[in-house]
Amino acid sequence: MEPRLSVLICSGTGCASNKSMEVMDALRKEIATRGLEQEVEVVQTGCQGFCAVGPIVYVQPDDVFYQQVGVKDVPRLVEEHFLKGRPYKDKLYVPPMGGMPIPKLMDIPFFKSQVLVALRNKGLIDPEKIEDYIARDGYQALARVLTEMKPEQVIECVTKSGLRGRGGGGFPTGVKWASARKASGDIKYVLCNGDEGDPGAFMDRSIMEGDPHSVLEGMCIAAFAVGSSQGYVYVRKEYPLAVQRIEVAIEQAREFGLLGKDILGAGFDFDVEVRRGAGAFVCGESTALMASIEGNPGEPRAKYIHTVDAGLWNRPSCLNNVETFANVPMILQRGWEWFSSIGTGDVSQDPWGGSKGTKVFSIAGDVNNTGLIEVPMGTTLREIVFDIAGGLPEGKRFKAVQTGGPSGGFLPESLLNLPVDFDRLVEAGSMMGSGGMVVLGHDKCMVDSAKFFIDFTADESCGKCTPCRIGSKIMLQSLEKISEGKATEEDVEQLERVAHEVANLSLCGLGKSAPNPVLTALRYFRDEVMAHVHEKRCPAGECKALITYSIDAGKCTGCTLCAKNCPTDCITGERKAAHAIVTDRCIKCGSCKIVCNFDAVVVQ
Amino acid sequence: MPKLSIEDLKKMREDAARKRILRDGESRVRITIHMGTCGIMSGARDVLKAVLSEVEASDLKDTIVTTSGCAGLCSREPMATVEIAGHAPVKYVDLTAEKVVRIVKEHIAGGTVVQELALAVGSEMTR
Numbered sequence: 001m002e003p004r005l006s007v008l009i010c011s012g013t014g015c016a017s018n019k020s021m022e023v024m025d026a027l028r029k030e031i032a033t034r035g036l037e038q039e040v041e042v043v044q045t046g047c048q049g050f051c052a053v054g055p056i057v058y059v060q061p062d063d064v065f066y067q068q069v070g071v072k073d074v075p076r077l078v079e080e081h082f083l084k085g086r087p088y089k090d091k092l093y094v095p096p097m098g099g100m101p102i103p104k105l106m107d108i109p110f111f112k113s114q115v116l117v118a119l120r121n122k123g124l125i126d127p128e129k130i131e132d133y134i135a136r137d138g139y140q141a142l143a144r145v146l147t148e149m150k151p152e153q154v155i156e157c158v159t160k161s162g163l164r165g166r167g168g169g170g171f172p173t174g175v176k177w178a179s180a181r182k183a184s185g186d187i188k189y190v191l192c193n194g195d196e197g198d199p200g201a202f203m204d205r206s207i208m209e210g211d212p213h214s215v216l217e218g219m220c221i222a223a224f225a226v227g228s229s230q231g232y233v234y235v236r237k238e239y240p241l242a243v244q245r246i247e248v249a250i251e252q253a254r255e256f257g258l259l260g261k262d263i264l265g266a267g268f269d270f271d272v273e274v275r276r277g278a279g280a281f282v283c284g285e286s287t288a289l290m291a292s293i294e295g296n297p298g299e300p301r302a303k304y305i306h307t308v309d310a311g312l313w314n315r316p317s318c319l320n321n322v323e324t325f326a327n328v329p330m331i332l333q334r335g336w337e338w339f340s341s342i343g344t345g346d347v348s349q350d351p352w353g354g355s356k357g358t359k360v361f362s363i364a365g366d367v368n369n370t371g372l373i374e375v376p377m378g379t380t381l382r383e384i385v386f387d388i389a390g391g392l393p394e395g396k397r398f399k400a401v402q403t404g405g406p407s408g409g410f411l412p413e414s415l416l417n418l419p420v421d422f423d424r425l426v427e428a429g430s431m432m433g434s435g436g437m438v439v440l441g442h443d444k445c446m447v448d449s450a451k452f453f454i455d456f457t458a459d460e461s462c463g464k465c466t467p468c469r470i471g472s473k474i475m476l477q478s479l480e481k482i483s484e485g486k487a488t489e490e491d492v493e494q495l496e497r498v499a500h501e502v503a504n505l506s507l508c509g510l511g512k513s514a515p516n517p518v519l520t521a522l523r524y525f526r527d528e529v530m531a532h533v534h535e536k537r538c539p540a541g542e543c544k545a546l547i548t549y550s551i552d553a554g555k556c557t558g559c560t561l562c563a564k565n566c567p568t569d570c571i572t573g574e575r576k577a578a579h580a581i582v583t584d585r586c587i588k589c590g591s592c593k594i595v596c597n598f599d600a601v602v603v604q
Numbered sequence: 605m606p607k608l609s610i611e612d613l614k615k616m617r618e619d620a621a622r623k624r625i626l627r628d629g630e631s632r633v634r635i636t637i638h639m640g641t642c643g644i645m646s647g648a649r650d651v652l653k654a655v656l657s658e659v660e661a662s663d664l665k666d667t668i669v670t671t672s673g674c675a676g677l678c679s680r681e682p683m684a685t686v687e688i689a690g691h692a693p694v695k696y697v698d699l700t701a702e703k704v705v706r707i708v709k710e711h712i713a714g715g716t717v718v719q720e721l722a723l724a725v726g727s728e729m730t731r
Contacts (some may be wrong), residue, residue: 002660004652004669006627039656061629061668085639085671124627134613135620136627143610257607265609 003041010056012047043091046210048123049128049372056193058074065105066091090347118326121211142330145528146266154225155440161336162347162356165320168433170422172351173467179308180226183316191319194235195284198405201436203360204322208242218325223270231272236279249484300508324408326374343377344421366441375417382416404433406453407513409520429520445542446525450517451479471502483543541603546593553578555600562592582585621665632666638683640674648682654701658708697723
């Protein structure tokens with residue numbers, strides 16, 4: 001018997017680490033106990049996006065969304081909803097600002113403003129079942145391409161669609177494919193960049209984990225267009241589930257004749273293998289990635305010879321990002337007109353003339369709804385941060401949003417109405433990157449934040465070119481000096497000069513973009529930076545050398561909680577009497593401020 | 605698994621139509637069995653099972669079978685509501701497995717409302 005209910009439970013890394021797989025087992029067991037196993041199917045899906053409220057259970061066709069489901073909720077959920085047909089109220093979504101529970105997924109603000117293209121199968125298929133992908137039109141675009149189209153027509157369709165590289169470069173995909181097709185050589189490669197090294201970014205991981213066949217289908221279409229018969233998916237070993245799901249998908253696709261020799265009996269050959277990276281940030285850079293696949297150290301090279309002409313093993317290579325490939329089948333299936341109707345600008349004359357389609361972002365930091373979202377290009381930062389991500393948690397005010405990962409820039413409140421697309425973000429001093437978005441509240445110091453990210457990029461610099469290797473270290477030292485209150489105006493000038501030089505002279509994208517946090521901190525938050533220099537003061541209260549902790553005797557109730565939690569035992573005071581901090585032993589860890597229930601700890 | 609041809613691929617997609625409409629939650633026809641305590645007591649589970657097997661037997665790929673709570677008219681349970689896109693919903697009362705099979709055949713598959721089993725046509729506001 002075909003089931004009447006589909007219970008879709010998220011097995012993405014976020015929900016799985018909150019024990020969603022135990023919930024799934026409990027659901028299966030309870031459903032069997034109730035004799036409903038013929039009527040109710042339980043499906044493990046990839047990431048459904050709303051990671052903040054996981055484990056997530058979504059029930060179709062009723063369109064009911066359950067949040068934070070635990071094993072103990074399972075018996076009531078099964079009885080109320082699956083047996084008696086009414087939503088189980090205790091686990092429905094409740095908006096962060098309060099109000100009535102919202103049963104329907106499509107009524108939840110986080111979901112209703114999204115437009116799904118790359119994430120079209122998000123949460124609706126079992127990523128380890130090729131049948132589920134085929135049921136939702138999977139491989140239909142490939143079938144059409146192989147039987148009805150010439151490679152040139154495929155390239156034309158992708159070019160006209162306005163699709164640009166989702167890995168961050170924003171290079172027009174169709175233009176790249178055309179160059180790869182023209183490149184001379186018998187053997188050409190189609191490569192998928194699944195390296196995704198940005199801390200806090202998980203767009204590509206979610207696609208590989210949740211819908212791996214969409215990537216393989218996109219690669220296969222690209223291979224047909226450029227004339228390749230071998231592809232590689234480059235994934236970091238830190239993504240074990242993504243590696244596993246892609247490998248399972250490749251096996252299934254081979255078994256069904258959708259990879260390998262004579263695909264779909266149409267006389268076209270293409271096969272894919274996985275290559276695992278060790279997790280260096282620089283290996284997401286095209287030439288470093290290819291060096292890494294070859295088994296060499298992951299170092300970039302100058303690109304006066306393009307990789308489409310001489311890339312992997314010096315052969316023509318067409319490298320696209322995971323999300324780019326996931327978009328491709330939809331473009332071929334629904335047509336370039338449809339795709340280019342979404343987004344900004346005009347690409348009919350110039351492929352760089354706009355940003356078309358949608359973009360997936362992972363949103364993190366000081367917001368209520370952390371997770372994964374997909375929105376049309378041109379959606380404003382304000383809509384993303386406040387409407388979809390639900391704004392900042394109570395008590396926090398918006399200060400900045402960093403787009404594009406660790407080497408993206410900080411954008412201030414005055415730019416919240418900026419439409420997000422490739423070109424507007426660059427104009428504002430940031431970038432699209434692969435789509436990471438980190439929201440910073442009013443209590444985050446921009447010097448400290450810039451220092452954090454420069455520390456990351458300095459650490460990840462491969463060291464091949466001097467500007468990046470030395471420049472990132474100099475920037476880090478200058479930022480440390482500023483945050484310690486030891487910097488002069490000359491130090492800030494030097495920091496700015498070096499930042500521009502690193503951006504202009506570095507060999508690859510890592511160095512070219514690394515100074516963005518510094519440059520935008522100086523561009524939009526100069527007053528705050530200069531307060532560290534002139535007044536030796538950190539306005540946000542984060543730079544440890546410039547702050548002192550004390551206790552407001554008027555507010556302190558003498559509950560002793562702070563003294564109990566102080567790691568250096570530097571808080572003194574009798575029970576039920578005002579406490580005090582012995583400043584010279586205080587390490588400014590902030591433990592007392594976190595535990596105080598009376599807001600009595602003062603940071604100055 | 606033998607390798608797929610283009611035709612096999614298309615057929616696989618067609619055969620999975622029910623899976624697709626179930627997970628998308630969108631279909632031409634939706635039949636809701638009311639599963640309040642009153643409904644279950646008067647046999648709604650058997651009615652539901654009969655609907656499920658008849659929908660399968662008649663291969664009605666565009667039909668979603670779903671459940672909801674008590675419909676409010678406890679004395680006439682088991683009840684079911686048939687919604688067909690573009691038509692007013694129809695509520696059926698005092699159902700049994702045999703009666704509901706007739707409804708699936710005549711109303712859902714055939715397009716003719718089974719007047720003698722219906723409580724009312726278009727009596728309630730929906731969506």
